[in-house]
Amino acid sequence: MNNNNNNVSHDGFTVTGSLLQSFPRTCIGDVTLLVAPLFPGPSLDKAWSDRCAELSRASCRLSQIGAQEALILLWGSFSAPEVLHLLRCLPSVSHSALPEFDKLLKLAVKRITNSSLTDTEWLQASLPIKDGGLGVRRMSSLALPAFLASAAGTALLQAEILADCNVPEDPYWKDSTAVVGIRK
Numbered sequence: 001m002n003n004n005n006n007n008v009s010h011d012g013f014t015v016t017g018s019l020l021q022s023f024p025r026t027c028i029g030d031v032t033l034l035v036a037p038l039f040p041g042p043s044l045d046k047a048w049s050d051r052c053a054e055l056s057r058a059s060c061r062l063s064q065i066g067a068q069e070a071l072i073l074l075w076g077s078f079s080a081p082e083v084l085h086l087l088r089c090l091p092s093v094s095h096s097a098l099p100e101f102d103k104l105l106k107l108a109v110k111r112i113t114n115s116s117l118t119d120t121e122w123l124q125a126s127l128p129i130k131d132g133g134l135g136v137r138r139m140s141s142l143a144l145p146a147f148l149a150s151a152a153g154t155a156l157l158q159a160e161i162l163a164d165c166n167v168p169e170d171p172y173w174k175d176s177t178a179v180v181g182i183r184k
Contacts, residue, residue, distance in 0.1 A: 038090075070112045075136050080142060088150035099140065101139050105138065126138045148176055
């Protein structure tokens, strides 16, 4: 988390214990765990903003090396691997930075290949290599499947951990599955 001695709670929650009241209050939207935001809010916005800034910086630097090496670095280090943890932790399908990240990826490919790309050519380039693309995947196409895979993959563990708790249905899971029509 951001600080070991913070009082993390929802805005409307009143902390009654004197020891807990002595800890500084941290807004729930600012909380992170292992660099990944736990809830939508400022920490998620900052994480996406940081990833966009890093990709923009990398894009400029990649254009200074050979095209094949630059493409491999973009594919293996600066695109999906760099943001997959964000996509898996919280649904980012509708986050405003996702189209910006994709735009920066497209710009990086254009710089590396020294060519202009129409939207159709960009769709082709963003396909996996086995399907005739460059393997530099658009994050907007990975956002929903990445989150759903993570949520489904941990569902049994969550159920075991929370077996004795009265936990409401996860609103992120509910909203995300409604998009693709999955039912329990």
